[in-house]
Amino acid sequence: MKFNVKTLQHRSVSPSLILAVTCVGIFFAALDQTVIYGALADMMPDLDLTVFELDKAAWIVIGYLIGYTVAMPLMARVSDVYGHSQIYIISLLLFMLGSVFVALAPSFEWLVAARVLQAIGGGALVPIAMAIVGDVFPKGARAIPLGIIGGVVEGGGALGPFYGGAIVEVLDWRWIFWINLPISLVAILLILFLIGPSPRNRVKVDYMGGILLAGGLAFLSLALYQRVEQFHSIICAICFSVGSLLLFTFFILREVKTSKPLIALPVFKNVTFSSANITSLLTGAALIIALVNVPLMSETLMGCSPLEGGLRLFRLTMTMCVGAVMGGFLCRQFGYRLPTIAGLVLSSLGFFFMSRWTLSIADPEMTLHLVVCGLGFGLVIAPLATAVVDSVEEEQRAIGSSLVVMTRMIGMIVGLSALSSWGMGQFHSMTAGMSLEQLATSPEEVVQLTLDLFHDFFIAAIGICLAGIIPALWLRRKQW
Template sequence: MALFAVCSAVFLTALDQTVVVTALPQVITDLRLPPMLLDRAAWVVSGYLLGYVIVMPLMGRVSDLYGRRLILTLCLGIFALGSLLCGLAPQLGERVPLSFLQPLGIDTGYPGLVWLVMARFLQAIGGGAVVPVAMAVAADFYGFARRGIVLGLVGMVTEAGGMLGPLYGSFVVQRWNWPAIFYINLPLVALLLALILLFVPPSHRQQDLPAVGTRRIDWPGSLVLGAALLCLSLGLAQEATLFTAAPGPASATGNVHNNYALLAAAVVLLAAFIALEHFLARRRHWPVLDLVLFRKTTFSAAALTNFLIGAALIIAMVDIPIFFLTVYNQDSMQSGWALLHLTALIPVGALLGGCLCQRLTCRWTAIIGLLCAALGFWLMHLWPLTVDWTLITVGALSSGFGLGLVIAPLSTTAVNAVDSRQLGMASSVVTITRMIGMILGLAALTSWGLGRFRELVALFKAPASAPPLSPAYNALYFRYITDAAHTVYTSIFLAAGILCVLACLPALWLEGKRPRTPSDLQHADNTASANISIHHTDQPYVQESEASRSYGQRKK
C-alpha cells in the first residue's frame, strides 16, 4: 500500500508535466496572448520542467534527513497550492498587480500568463520532489534482490503519466475548461495524503537518520544550482531563436550578447556550485549534492547514460509531431497518434527492464535497450517523404521500447551504489541528469536543425521558366522546403540514434552482478547446512561450534 500511494503521487505529478500541451490553444485565447508571442506560452510547459529539475536534488537530500512521509506530505501540499493558483491565474492577473517584477526585466503586459507560469513553477517545486522520494521509499521497503522490479514500476508510472497527460488534458478541456485541469488535482491530493499518512512510516529506518542538531540543509548550494540551470536554460533557448530571426540589425545586437552572458553566467555558477559542495563536504556538512557519489564508477556511469538518454528521448518527443505537421502535412490528431507509437511502449519497457535486471544484470539489460532504441531511431531516419505507417510504427515502437528498457537498470545501479542515508540524493541525481540532458539536447539539436534548414532554403534557385511568386514557382518552392525539412529531421533522428550508441560506452560500467534471488539464498542455506553436517561427523565439538557460528554469520 505504501508503494501504491507513492506511485499514485508520482503518476499525478508526472501527468502535469504534459497535461497543458493540448490545452495551450485555449489558454492562449483566454489570456489574450497575440500570435507573435506564442513562444512565451511555451513557458507554461518548460517552467514546470525547470522547477521540476531545480528542486529534485534539494528535496531528495531533505528526505534523507527528515524522513519520507514528512517530505511527501509537505511537497504534495505545495503541489496542491500551485494547482490552485494555476486555476486562479486569469483572476489573479486582473486583480493583483505585478509591477514589482518589472525591474527584473519581466514583461508584465500579460499578467495572467505571468501568474500562470509562476504558479506552474510553484507546482513543480512540490511535484519535482515526489519522484526521488518515491524511489527512495521503494528502495527502503525492498531489498537488493527485488529492488530492480519496484524501481522499474516507479519508472513505468512516471512514463505513463507523461504519456497520458495530453490525452487527459484534452478530455478535461472538452468537458469543462483548462482551469479544471488544476482544480481536479485538489481532491486527488487530499486522497493521496490520506494514503501516505496511513501506510508510509515516518522513516523506514529511524536509526539511519542523523541527530536533529546535525540535520543541516545546503540552501546556498540549492540556490546556486538552481540559478545555474535557469541561466543555462534561458541562454540555450534564446540561442535557438536566433536561427529563426530574419537577418538584420535586430538579430545582431543585444540578443547575442545576452545569450553569451547567460551561458557564461551558467558556467561561472556551476563552477561556484562545485567549489561550494567540495567545501561543505570537507567541513563534514550535508551538501545538496555529495560529489563523492561520482567517485563510484557505477553511479557515474548511470548518471552519464541517463544524460544521453534524456537528450535522445526529448528529441523524439518534440520532433515527431513537427515532422508530421511539416513534412507529411498531417493534422494534430495524426501527429499525436504517431507520437503515441513511441510513448506507448516506454512504460512497458520500464517494467520489463526491472524484471530483466534480475536475469541479465543491469549492465546487459541497459545495453540491449540502448541498441533497440538506436535501431528504432535509424528506422526513423529512413522515414520517406510519403506516409508509410509500417516503417513509422516499427521505428517508433522500437525506440520507445528500448528507451523504456533502460530506466530500471539506471535507477537500480544508482541506488545500489550508495548507502541507505543517500537513497534520496542518488535517485534525485539520476533523474535530474536525464532532465538536464533533455534541456541541452533539445536546445543544441534544435538550434542546429533550424540553422541547417535556413542554409538549405537559402540555396533554392527556381528555373528561369518559373518567375517569382508564380504558381509554378510557389509549387517548386513548397516542394523544396518540404524536402529540406525532411532532410533536417531525419538527420536529427539519426543524431538521436548516435546518442543511444554512445550511451552504450558508459553503460558497460553499470552494475554487472545478478541479484541473488530467494532460490539462490535457499541453495546457499542448504549448502551451509551440509557443510555443518560434515563438520559434525568428522571434527571435534569445538570445530562444529565454529562452523555453526560461520553459518550463522553467512545467514545473517
Template sequence: MTAAGAAVLLGSIDAYVLVSVLVDMIGDLDIPANHLERATPLVTGYLLGYIAGMPLLGRVSDRFGRRIVIHVCLAAFAIGSIISAVSLDLAPLVAGRALQGLAGGALLPVTMALAADLFAAERRAVVLGWIGAAQELGAVLGPLAGAGIAAVVGWRGIFWINVPLAVLAALAVHFALPRDTARRAGRIDFLGGALLAVALGLFTIGLYNPEPEDAVLPPWGPVAIVAGAVVLALFFLQQRRSAVRLLEPDGVKWRPYAAVLAASAAAGAVLMVTLVDTQLLAQTLLGLDSAGGALLLMWFLVGLPLGAVAGGALASRYGERVPALAGFATAALAYVWIADAVPHIALGLGLAGAALGLTVAPLSSAALRVVPEDRHGTAAALAVVARMMGML
C-alpha cells in the same frame, strides 16, 4: 504507494499536456502563428521549474518527511494551475507553468524516496518500476488529455481540471500513506540548493532549442551555458567549504552512484534523440504529417512504461545489474534494427522504448541502495536531474 504514484502521473501528464494545444493557446495570447518561438517559455518555464528545484526539495523531504512535501507540492501545483488558467498574458502564464513544474518535478524523486522508506531493498525495485511507468505514461496520456479537454472546454480547462485532481490526490496521500516519522536533525544547505538550481536553470535555458532543425543550440545558448558552468563551479566550491552540504558525502558509495548518474544521463540523451529524430524522419523521408509522426512515435512511448514495469520485476528477482545491462544492450540492437528497417520502423521503436524502460527501475533502485537512507530524497532527485539534463 498508489496514491503517491497517482500524484507522479498527474505531474507527468502536465509536462506534455500542452503539446497538442499550443497553436490554440498562442492564438488567444495574440502571438502570430509564424512566431511560434515566442511561446517557447511555456515549455521552458515548466522545464525550468521541473529540473531546478528537484535537488533542494529532495533534501527538504529528507529533513521534514515525504508526506508533508508531497502535500505542499500538490498545493503549489494547484496554485500554479489556477494562475495558468486565469492568465490573459504570456508572462503570468509562464510563471504559473514554472510553479507547476517546480511542484510536479519534486513529486517524482520524493515518491521514489518514499518507496525506499517503505520497502526493503530486495522489494523496492518492483515499486520503483511502477513509479517509473507512471512517469513515462505521462508522455502518452499528456497530449491526448490536452487535446480531449481542450476540445470540450477549451485549453484553460486543462489547468482548471488540475485543481480537483490535486485535491483528490492530496486526500488520497493523506489517508493512504503513513505519518512521517522523525527525521535526522540538521540544517538544510539552502545556499547550495539555490546555486545548483540557478546552474541547472541556466543549462536548461541554454540547451533547450525550440527549433532543433536549424541549430544544435538556440542563439542565447552559449552564453547561458557558460553562465551555468560558472555558477556550477561556484556550487562545487561552496560545497567544499561549507559545513552543511546538499548531499553529505559520508556513507555514499560514490563510484556506483556516479555510474548511475552517468547511465541516467545517457538514457535521457537517447530518449530525446529518439523523440526528435523520429518526428524528423516521419515528416521527411516517410512523408508523414505531424499527426502521423506522433502516431509512429507512440510505439516508442508505449514501450517505455511497459519496459519500466518489467525492469522493476526483473531487478527485484535478479538484481539491478542484469536488467540494466540487458536494457541498454537491447536498445542498441533495436536502433541498429531501426536503421536497417527504414521505412518499417514501428516495431523497432517499440522494442527500443521497452528496452530503455527496462533500465528505469534498476537505475533508480541502485541510486537509492548506495546512499544512506536519510539522504534518499536528495539522491533520487539528482538521479532524475541527470536523466533530464541528458534529455536536453
C-alpha cells in the same frame, strides 16, 4: 502531537489506502510533464508562436523540466524538516496554483513562468511520496509500494501525450490544467483526513544549493538557446555560458563544504555510478527529441489531429514501459552493460527509421519504428538504475536513485535547448534567400524544408544514442 505509524494503526488507516491517495498527485504531476507534447501544436498559435519559432516554444517544456529537476532533491529535504505530509500538501497547492496560472496565461512569458511554478510543486511529490511510504510501511514491506510509485510515474508520463491530445480534441488546451484542480483538491482533503501531521527532523536544508543549481541550469539553457549565426546572439551565449559556469562552480564548492549537501558529490568517484549517470544524461537528451517532435511533426506537417498525434507518441511511451520490465529481467541475467547497449542501439535504429519518414508514412511501418525506438529507451531504465543502486553504500541509495533521474532530466533540458536552437538555425539558413512573400506563396517548399528540419532532429538523436554507448562500456558487470 507527532503522527507516526503507530498512530495510524490505531486509527485503522490502511497504508495501501494512503499509498493510493499519494499516487493520485504523483500521477497528475507526471501526466503534466508530458501532456504538453500532445497539445503543443494547438498552444503555439494561441500564444502567437509559428512553426518557425520551435526553439522559443521549446521553453514551455524546458521551464517545466528545470523546475521539476531542482524541486526533487530540494523539496525532499524540506519535507524531512517540516513533515512529509505537510510539504506534500503544500507541493500539491503549488501544483494547483501553477495550473491556474498556466490556464489563465495571456502570453508566452507568463506561461513559461507558470510552468516552472507548477513543476516545483509536481517535482516535489515523488520523493515526498517515497518518504511517506517509509513512514507508513514497515521496513521489510516497502519494495512493492516504492515499485508502484515508480510505475505510476512512468505510466503518467506515458499517458500524458494521449491525455493532452484527447482533451484538446474536445475542449480548449487550457482545460488540461483546469482539470488538475478538483482532483488535486480531493487528494489534499484525503491526505489531511488519512495521514495528519508527519514527524519532523532537525536537519539543515541547502536552499542556496538549490538556487545555484536552478540558476546554473537556467543560464546553461539560455546559452544553448542562442543562435550562433547572429553576432548579438553569440555575445549573449558567451555571457550566459560564463554565468552558468560560475553558478555551477559555486554550487560544487558549496556542496563540498556544507555538512548537509543537496547532492552528495563524493558518490561520483565510483566509476560505475558516474558512467550510469553520464549514460542517463545522454539518454534524456535523445528521448526528449522523440517526445517533442513525433507529435509536433504529426500535427504540423501531416495534418493529424491532436488526439492522433498523442496516440502516435503513446505507442513509443507505452513500449518504454514494456521495455523497462524486459530490461530488469535482462539486467538480472546479463548485467548492466549488455541490455544498456542493446537499448541504445535499438533507439538509434528507431530514430534512423524516423529520419526517413515521408508525409505519407503509415502503419504498420510507423508503429514498428516507434515501437523499436520506445523499446530501446525502455531497456536502459532498469540497468542504469540498478547500476547506481548497487554501486553505492546503503545509506547513499536514496540520493543515488534520485540523481540518475535528475541526470536524465538535465539531459532533456540541455538536449531540447541546444537542438531546437541549432535546428531553427539550420532552417533559417536554408530559407535565408527567400522573402516572406516567397515563404507564404511556396507552401510545398516550406513543407519540405520543415520536414528536412525534423529529419535533422532525428539524425542528431542517432548520434546522441550512439555516444551513450561509450560511457555504458564502463558499466562494470554484476554477473554474466
